[in-house]
Amino acid sequence: MTETMPEVTPHPLDTMFTAHEVLSTTYPPVEFTIPGLIPEGLTLLVAAPKIGKSWFVLGLAAACVTGGYALGSIRVEQRPVLYLALEDGHRRLKSRLNKLGIYEPAPEYYKFCLVVDLGPSTVQMMIGEFLKEHGSQKPLIILDTLGRARGVHTGNDAYGKDYNDMARLKRCVDEYPGSSLIVVHHTNKRGGDEDFLGAISGTQGLAGAADSTLVIRRDRGQGQARLQVTSREVQEGEYAICFDNGQWFLVGATLEEAAAAAVQSEQVGALGDVQTRILEHFNKYPEPQSIAQVASALNEERDKVGTYIRRLHESNRLAKASRGRYAALPELPVLEVA
Numbered sequence: 001m002t003e004t005m006p007e008v009t010p011h012p013l014d015t016m017f018t019a020h021e022v023l024s025t026t027y028p029p030v031e032f033t034i035p036g037l038i039p040e041g042l043t044l045l046v047a048a049p050k051i052g053k054s055w056f057v058l059g060l061a062a063a064c065v066t067g068g069y070a071l072g073s074i075r076v077e078q079r080p081v082l083y084l085a086l087e088d089g090h091r092r093l094k095s096r097l098n099k100l101g102i103y104e105p106a107p108e109y110y111k112f113c114l115v116v117d118l119g120p121s122t123v124q125m126m127i128g129e130f131l132k133e134h135g136s137q138k139p140l141i142i143l144d145t146l147g148r149a150r151g152v153h154t155g156n157d158a159y160g161k162d163y164n165d166m167a168r169l170k171r172c173v174d175e176y177p178g179s180s181l182i183v184v185h186h187t188n189k190r191g192g193d194e195d196f197l198g199a200i201s202g203t204q205g206l207a208g209a210a211d212s213t214l215v216i217r218r219d220r221g222q223g224q225a226r227l228q229v230t231s232r233e234v235q236e237g238e239y240a241i242c243f244d245n246g247q248w249f250l251v252g253a254t255l256e257e258a259a260a261a262a263v264q265s266e267q268v269g270a271l272g273d274v275q276t277r278i279l280e281h282f283n284k285y286p287e288p289q290s291i292a293q294v295a296s297a298l299n300e301e302r303d304k305v306g307t308y309i310r311r312l313h314e315s316n317r318l319a320k321a322s323r324g325r326y327a328a329l330p331e332l333p334v335l336e337v338a
Contacts, residue, residue: 028177030233031138031177031178033060033064033076033079033138033140033180034060034070034071034074034076035074035075035076036074036234036255037070037074037214037229037234037255038060038180038182038212038214039180039211039212039231039233039234040138040173040177040178040179040180040211041170041173041174041180041181041210041211041212041233042166042169042170042173042180042181042183042209042210042211042212043180043181043182043183043210043211043212043213043214043231044166044183044185044200044206044207044210044212044213044214045057045182045183045184045185045213045214045215045216046184046185046186046187046200046201046213046214046215046216047186047187047215047216047217047218048186048187048217048218049186051216051218051225052216052218052225052243052248053144053184053216054085054087054088054096054144054184055096055243055246055247055248056216056248057083057142057144057182057184058083058093058096058097058100059071059100059247059248060140060142060182061081061083061140061142062097062100062102063076064076064077064078064079064081064140065078065079065080065081066078066102071241071248071249071250072247072248072249072250073249073250073252073253073254074250074255077138079137079138079139079140080130080134080137080139080140081139081140081141081142082126082127082130082134082139082140082141082142083141083142083144084123084126084127084141084142084143084144084149085142085144086143086144086145086148086149087144087145087148088144096246099245099246099247100246100247120149120150120165120168123143123149123169124168124169124172127141127143127169127172127173127181128172131172131173131175131176131179135175135176135179136176138176138177138178138179138180139176139179139180140179140180140181140182141173141179141180141181141182142181142182142184143169143181143182143183143184144184145183145184145185145186146165146183146184146185146206147185147186150165158202158203158205159203159204159205160205161205162202162203162204162205162206162209163203163205163206163208163209164205164209165206165209166183166205166206166208166209166210167209169181169183170209170210170211183210185200185201185202185206186201187200187201187215188200188201188202200213200215211231211232211233212229212230212231212232212233212234213229213230213231214227214228214229215227215228216228216241218243223242223243223244224240224241224242224243224251224265225240225241225242225243226238226239226240226241226262226265227239227240227241227258237255237259238259238262238263239251239255239258239259239261239262240252240258240259240261240262240265241258251265274298274300274304274305274308275308275311275312277298277300278294278298278305278308278309278312278318279312279317279318281294281297281298282294282318282326282327282328283328285297286327286328287327288321288322288325288326288327289325289326289327290324290325291305291306291309291324291326294309294326309326312326313326316329317329
């Protein structure tokens with residue numbers, strides 16, 4: 001008779017480790033799919049409907065599969081791509097690839113899934129199989145959109161359900177260092193929260209489980225937009241990007257230039273038309289001028305121009321040269337309005 005060994009229950013403290021162990025261990029650097037923007041792990045990309053988020057991720061996919069430039073400026077390494085395009089068809093994808101300048105057959109490891117209404121378990125299985133095949137090549141996987149690949153939640157604990165949905169997807173790529181998964185999602189109806197994470201449709205459980213979150217904000221009919229980024233691995237920032245004929249580009253040659261363009265765009269947008277024209281006037285004619293001179297040059301009411309000039313002075317955008325006379329700031333760059 002075979003004697004069975006009693007099952008040993010692990011002690012609750014067996015998984016503990018010390019600060020000394022952490023500090024004395026050399027860890028590999030974080031891998032980036034899109035340098036400075038998208039690190040390994042799970043990234044949540046959020047934007048309002050019809051803003052261009054599918055164009056955004058398709059452009060990233062095309063750059064990665066060819067080893068080209070993401071957003072027109074950021075050089076990326078070539079890697080396999082799986083695009084779970086759950087809202088598109090073959091004809092639309094071909095049209096969009098052609099607009100991105102891709103006409104010839106792409107490498108075989110550029111794979112699409114065009115089946116709509118996949119259940120969560122099927123999505124995870126497909127991602128898992130692709131990673132088994134290409135996990136050592138640091139692949140990029142895109143799920144477009146999250147709503148097509150999750151069940152309908154009812155009852156209480158919406159936060160827990162959102163968090164668990166994302167955590168299950170995150171575990172898929174966490175098993176393969178260097179791999180990344182971009183999950184495309186919609187903003188809520190409010191969309192104007194001061195904290196951009198508040199624009200995410202659903203609870204904060206979605207962003208809480210993600211390694212990085214990107215939010216695209218673009219006014220209808222406008223080409224320029226803001227890309228807002230927060231991450232465990234990337235410095236939080238905001239970048240100016242523009243949408244032109246199906247392609248997204250950084251406004252500038254680098255992320256630093258795009259960040260500066262975002263700040264300038266926000267300042268100009270917050271000023272309003274008359275204040276922007278006043279700054280433009282002082283850019284062209286930086287010598288000291290009276291309120292009456294500026295009002296006459298702009299064909300605006302003197303009192304209104306005086307109010308705006310004083311506000312610009314109080315916000316450190318104009319200098320006061322003498323009593324009743326103002327000038328461009330000599331030591332600071334005045335906003336240059338196109």
